[in-house]
Amino acid sequence: MTVVPAEAVTGERAGTGSRDVPAAAELAPRARLRPALAAVYRAQLSRARVARIPLLFVATFQSVGIMILMRGVADGPDEARAVVAGSSVLVVAFVALNLLAQYFGQLRAGGGLDHYATLPVPPAAVVLGAAAAYASFTVPGAVVTAVAGSVLFQLPLANLWVLVAVIPLSGAALSGLGAALGLLAPRQELATLLGQLGMSAALLLGVLPADRLPALIAYARDLLPSTYGVEALAHSFDAHPNWLLILLDLGVCAAVGVLSLSVATWAYRRAAVR
């Protein structure tokens, strides 16, 4: 057993040096990242269960509806792939981007961030926990849409397992974007608006086949992170999928995810202390 002078312990734990301490109290421990993230994730998931199930139905019906509508328009196998992939990723965009932007906008406007900001929890845990919960919530809708679409357009179901990567990675990219928009928007209504716009963009640019778009809009399509999720899923319907290309698309999703979640974490920190 080592004996340490009491001043040394308090002085060091307090981290205030020798100047302003006569009696700096020991700080309570911080919540560590992983348990805090797990706690936020669990809490968000239960929240979503209470409040978001109807919206999830809306998201799924919307995507299935779009596929049925597009059946008359999409007249080739390429179009069919684009429509099914776009509609499946649209579910992710609806929940992860739109609803998360609304949630964080509302939390910020209503003073709800104070609750988290006065707990010793890493900002990344709050943002990642919420983003992960919203992304998980898109799983049933996206799977149902992809399967229903494949059946509807007679596409092979064999490679749908690729959803295991597509949903979390496009979920990360879109929920990061949604969280960042919600936290950066100066007003709550603006956060809602930006979330809706993001989702509309994902709808129009994701579902419509790329080669029919005008050049300018095609560039916008390349800028939207959901596009790469859509492309990855669309390629997996090929008879002999180009796995390298799929991997590349998913890599873009992952990179955007890391970037947007970092921005969202920064935005959270900025919003929490004014």
Place this chain on the structure above:
Amino acid sequence: MVAVRDLVKTYPAVRGRRGAPDVPAVRASDSIALDIRRGEIFGLLGPNGAGKSTLVRQLTGLLRPDSGSVTVLGHDLVRHPERAARLLAYLGQESTALDEMTVSLAVETTGRLRGLDTRTARAERDAVLDELGLAGIAGRPLKKLSGGQRRLACFATVLVGERPLLVLDEPTTGMDPVARRAVWSAVDRRRAERGATVLLVTHNVIEAETVLDRVAVIDRGRVIACDTPGGLKEMVGEEVRVELVWRDRPPLDVPEVARLGEHARQGGRRWTLRMAPDEARAAVAAVTGGPAFAALDDFTLATPSLEDVYLALGGRTEEGLVKA
């Protein structure tokens, strides 16, 4: 324990848009200095908009002051606002973050985010829910509860994961007397057993008088007085308060009534006067004895409360403070 020096916070002016008037800059904290001692229940009393919440948000690291210092338990919170979460537990006025969770999950999650491991968080959750009498509604989402119950559930989240300082912004708003009692006994227990210190924001005069050890009266961003409730009441000395309520309109043709009217604070049918005890006796005799009595609906004679102190110190309105 807590030392605040020369704290200044100004909200910038907002230019009005499309017909909305401009909002001038507001000095919400105006050179505030305070000392809170260990183990005391210290109150901030003042009407809405006096700057209480702004002050508390600076003490909890949520708002950066323009200048001045905040030291809590030896830690400089202006320079290290992130340390606040490791020193104190804060109950804000909003419950948005918890609304859609069940009471049980809200308390457990808060405990875990306060750094407790799962098992400790659950044990403390159960103990706190029992202590506050919330066990029966533990499984219901906060959103579905009444205002008072929801507030009590939020208060429960403050108690998991012990902290030496509790900062409570109007904790008992909307609560029934049973819930209030649960809050104050929980606070007392933590003070007696663990030496906890409590900083309480209130605009409720009765609450301030009954639970606070010391109180700072806040008005327009300044501390206009700071003492024990008893000490503050001595400032208004012997004066008592007379309230007269007229049936219809005051009988100003009665000379005594007309004279009283010159000194009264008049609000509709209600007159409020502060005067020395013998003057008050004479005034009551005048309005209850002569022809004025027919016009009188009700009257009260009361010893000074913190509200009188607030008014005597130059506080603005009577409406800002609550007496219940």
